[in-house]
Structure formats: structure tokens, C-alpha cells
Amino acid sequence: MCEEKQWNSTQLRRYDLELEQIPRLYYTDPKVDELISLNKPVVITGSNIIKTAKANWTPEYLEQNIGNAGHTVMLSKTHKFKYFDESKVLNKNNPHGIEFTPPTRKTKMKIGEFMRKLREWKPGNDRLYLQQPLNNTIGDLLVRDFINFDWEYINNKQSKHNWGPLTSNLILISQEGNVTPCHYDEQQNFFGQAYGYKRCILFPPSDFECLYPHPVYHPHDRQSMVDFDKPDYTRFPRFKFAKGYETVVEPGDVLYIPIYWWHHIESLMRGGPTISVNFWYKVGPTSLEYPLKDHQKVSITRNVEKMLLEVLQDPKEVGPLLRSMVLGRYT
Numbered sequence: 001m002c003e004e005k006q007w008n009s010t011q012l013r014r015y016d017l018e019l020e021q022i023p024r025l026y027y028t029d030p031k032v033d034e035l036i037s038l039n040k041p042v043v044i045t046g047s048n049i050i051k052t053a054k055a056n057w058t059p060e061y062l063e064q065n066i067g068n069a070g071h072t073v074m075l076s077k078t079h080k081f082k083y084f085d086e087s088k089v090l091n092k093n094n095p096h097g098i099e100f101t102p103p104t105r106k107t108k109m110k111i112g113e114f115m116r117k118l119r120e121w122k123p124g125n126d127r128l129y130l131q132q133p134l135n136n137t138i139g140d141l142l143v144r145d146f147i148n149f150d151w152e153y154i155n156n157k158q159s160k161h162n163w164g165p166l167t168s169n170l171i172l173i174s175q176e177g178n179v180t181p182c183h184y185d186e187q188q189n190f191f192g193q194a195y196g197y198k199r200c201i202l203f204p205p206s207d208f209e210c211l212y213p214h215p216v217y218h219p220h221d222r223q224s225m226v227d228f229d230k231p232d233y234t235r236f237p238r239f240k241f242a243k244g245y246e247t248v249v250e251p252g253d254v255l256y257i258p259i260y261w262w263h264h265i266e267s268l269m270r271g272g273p274t275i276s277v278n279f280w281y282k283v284g285p286t287s288l289e290y291p292l293k294d295h296q297k298v299s300i301t302r303n304v305e306k307m308l309l310e311v312l313q314d315p316k317e318v319g320p321l322l323r324s325m326v327l328g329r330y331t
């Protein structure tokens with residue numbers, strides 16, 4: 001039967017990007033393993049991976065069952081929640097840190113206060129984004145739901161594709177319209193959508209040259225410098241060649257976000273709050289087989305930048321040295 005779509009394209013933000021669709025495959029389809037083994041994104045549909053979350057996790061249920069410990073809530077003056085690494089910001093005990101104005105603020109909130117602030121939100125108020133690691137502070141019903149995920153399926157994928165250990169599951173409660181700007185993570189990710197709809201735009205690691213990541217020592221390490229809402233084509237001319245893939249995940253879907261793949265994720269505008277739960281896997285040390293994979297090249301550039309910072313000490317000297325090495329010689 002054809003389910004009527006629960007959203008429409010006016011709820012998606014508009015970007016100057018050419019986007020192909022990420023394949024949506026039934027979880028028993030052998031092509032799922034084919035794509036995962038190629039480190040390519042795929043939406044796994046119809047599975048029981050997060051069936052209990054799809055069935056139970058509404059904002060009201062989480063308000064009742066997420067626990068009373070208080071949670072990390074990011075606050076932002078805009079719809080964008082650009083991650084930054086606090087340890088790389090200049091502060092009294094970090095003389096090599098970077099002068100930096102954080103675009104978001106971290107605070108602690110009880111779930112009741114968070115939900116109230118969502119309900120009472122007005123334009124001009126800070127936007128909110130709650131994140132809660134699945135740990136021993138969450139309520140028993142959530143623990144039961146988590147235990148009843150389809151771990152046989154999940155663990156089978158983890159071992160078949162030689163992923164490392166599961167490092168964490170993050171529960172995310174986002175306000176409608178929030179955007180997590182384009183970045184990559186150094187972990188494999190099963191991104192489960194439990195409630196509401198999220199639009200995901202992904203780019204392969206080979207689009208490195210088109211997405212202009214901040215320097216590794218910058219607090220916005222791993223994040224793209226390009227503002228998708230207003231791209232600066234003078235500073236970032238190759239952004240127009242980025243080739244993205246997109247999908248809108250719905251409750252029960254699990255999107256495989258391959259390690260080092262760029263992803264921009266937005267909660268649909270006027271779609272109400274969204275709830276996601278991700279599964280991050282560290283990968284073991286991979287031997288370098290030739291020809292190198294694209295993500296391995298990204299990892300090499302990271303090592304070069306880290307090594308240069310280590311020997312030069314001052315971040316401001318890394319650019320000039322790289323330029324003197326490359327310009328006129330490798331160009």
C-alpha cells in the first residue's frame with residue numbers, strides 16, 4: 001500500500017545543492033550489506049532495530065521515563081547547532097587555543113523544563129537541542145526499550161563489517177527546524193529515527209576539497225566552513241561541485257552514516273520535536289591497503305596537520321609553512 005507522506009517539501013530548507021536520493025532498502029535486502037561493505041550510505045527500513053523506540057518514544061513518554069538526572073541541552077541563537085571542541089578554545093590553561101566565539105551554549109536541564117521551554121518557544125528565544133547518552137541515569141522503561149532493540153541484527157552488522165566496539169548511544173531530542181551543520185565523525189554510525197522526521201544530506205569523504213573543513217586544531221575541527229544558508233563562493237569556490245545525497249528519515253528508519261562521510265541533519269520545519277538514537281562504533285586501526293580509500297586520505301591529512309601543530313606549537317604558523325611547502329612547488 002502507498003503510505004501517504006507525513007511531510008511536504010516546504011518543510012525542507014532550501015540549499016544551492018544538487019542532491020541524489022540515498023537508497024531506501026528493506027532490512028532483509030542483501031544490497032544493504034553490499035552498500036555497508038562499500039562504506040556507502042543506506043536507509044534500512046522495516047527492521048526491528050529500534051522498534052521499541054518507534055513504538056514508545058514520544059515526547060510525553062520520554063518526559064515520563066528519561067529519568068530525573070538532568071540532561072545536556074545546547075542553546076543556540078540561530079537554527080544552527082555547530083559543534084565545537086571546548087578543549088581547542090583559547091582559555092587560561094590552553095595558551096595554544098584559538099580565539100573563538102562559541103555559536104552555542106551548553107546548559108543542564110531537567111526534562112520537564114526542556115519540554116516546557118519547547119512548548120513555550122517564541123521566535124527570538126534561544127533554540128534548544130537535548131542530548132542524553134544511554135546510561136544508568138535513564139528510567140527503567142527506556143532501559144527495557146533499549147534492551148529490546150534488535151541487537152542480533154545490529155551485532156551481526158557490526159561483526160560482518162569489522163566495526164570496532166559500540167562506543168555510545170546518544171538520545172537526541174531536537175526542536176523543529178534545528179540544523180546540525182555539515183560535519184564528519186571518525187566513527188561508523190547507525191542513526192535511528194524514533195519520532196518525527198529529519199532530512200539528512202550526506203557527502204562522500206572525497207568531497208573533502210569541496211567542503212573546506214576547519215583546520216584540525218580549530219574548535220570546529222571536522223565541521224565544514226561553508227554556511228549552507230549563504231555559501232561564500234569567493235572563499236569556497238569548489239562548494240558548487242559538492243555532490244550530495246539526501247533522504248528524509250521517518251520513525252523506525254535507520255540511516256547508515258559511514259565513517260568520515262559528511263552529514264548535515266535538520267529536523268523538519270513545522271514538524272514538531274524529533275527524537276533520534278544513534279549508535280557510534282570506533283573502528284580498529286586499519287592497515288593501509290593500496291590504492292588508499294578516500295577516507296584514509298582524509299585521515300592522513302589530519303595526521304599531517306596534527307604533526308605540524310605539534311612541532312610548530314603555534315597554530316598561526318601551520319598555514320604559512322604549508323603554503324611555502326606547496327605553492328609554486330606542488331601547484
Ligand SMILES: CC1(C)c2ccccc2-c2ccc(C[C@@H](CC(=O)O)C(=O)C(=O)O)cc21
Pocket residue numbers: 074081082083084129130131170172174179180185189191263265266276278
Ligand atoms: C548538535 C548536537 C546536539 C551536539 C551539540 C554539541 C555536541 C555534540 C552534539 C551532537 C552529536 C550528535 C548529534 C546527532 C546527529 C546530528 C543530528 O541528528 O542533529 C549526528 O551528527 C550524528 O549522529 O553523528 C547531534 C549533536
Ligand SMILES: [Zn+2]
Pocket residue numbers: 183184185263
Ligand atoms: Zn555527526
